[in-house]
Amino acid sequence: MxxxxxxxxxxxxxxxxxxxxxxxxxxxxxxxxxxxxxxxxxxxxxxxxxxxxxxxxxxxxxxxxxxxxxxxxxxxxxxxxxxxxxxxxxxxxxxRHPHVFGDVQADTAAKVIRQWDKIKEEVEGRKLDSVLDSVPNGFPPLLKAYKMLKKAAKSGFDWPSVELAESKVREELEEISGAIKENNQEHLEEEAGDMLLAAVNYCRKLGVDPNVALEKAAKKFSCRFRFVEKKMKEKGLAMEEKNDAEMLALWKEVKKL
Missing domain, CATH: 1.10.287.1080 (MazG-like)
Known part of the structure; x- marks a missing residue:
């Protein structure tokens, strides 16, 4: 039991x-x-x-x-x-589930979320100055960015299409190139942050959780890198620029595996 x-x-x-x-x-x-x-x-x-x-x-x-x-x-x-x-x-x-334990109607996930927020504000008195106030400050930056963008989108502040979200990523990449040419590290950091935020938003528009996607990508990279690292050691070759061709060949090999 x-x-x-x-x-x-x-x-x-x-x-x-x-x-x-x-x-x-x-x-x-x-x-x-x-x-x-x-x-x-x-x-x-x-x-x-x-x-x-x-x-x-x-x-x-x-x-x-x-x-x-x-x-x-x-x-x-x-x-x-x-x-x-x-x-x-x-x-x-x-x-918060009157549609299950009461007689309220909410037959879609979107309606349930709207009802949930309404109950928090009108019944529980959790009125916020901004919809972003509900995002914990202690969240890791990637998760915080994702949650903020979701909250903003739910309030109506969102790109109307995936294509526009994608174009924003491209725009931010161009601005990074501009910052590189300026040789201004502070500006470069700012533009890199804007690009990452745009990428997170693009993932959201695609219906992809960037936290999950990045974790999977990191694990995939770890697996492939360890393979290259091991094979290079077996060959007696150092992981350095002069052996780039060998490392690239091993990387392509592990991708096929």
């Missing part, structure tokens, strides 16, 4: 934080566990991306334990209990 499994984890967490518990677990605080939680979250994402259910199960367990551990730290401090955490999210889900 799910309830029994959760209770077992809760009791283990209490034991780890207890007087005779684990020295590492006992000294943790919500602040010290922030980095660990971020790491575990990314490991969950990796496992999902790999398409390995058993690995995903393991990593989800690690992330779930981090949530319970952080919540229990607050419980011990008398701030709130884990039961209150669970009750609050349950109430929020019911409140």
């Amino acid at each position: 799910t309830s029994e499994s959760f209770l077992k984890l809760y009791e283990i967490t209490k034991k780890l934080r207890g007087e005779d518990g684990c020295p590492w677990d006992k000294k943790q605080t919500p602040s010290t566990l922030r980095e660990t939680f971020i790491e575990e979250t990314f490991e969950v994402i990796d496992a999902i991306t790999e398409g390995d259910p058993m690995h995903a199960r393991e990593e989800l367990g690690d992330a779930f334990f981090n949530i319970v551990l952080i919540s229990y730290c607050y419980e011990q401090a008398g701030d709130f209990t884990i039961s209150e955490v669970l009750d609050e999210i349950s109430e929020k889900l019911v409140r």
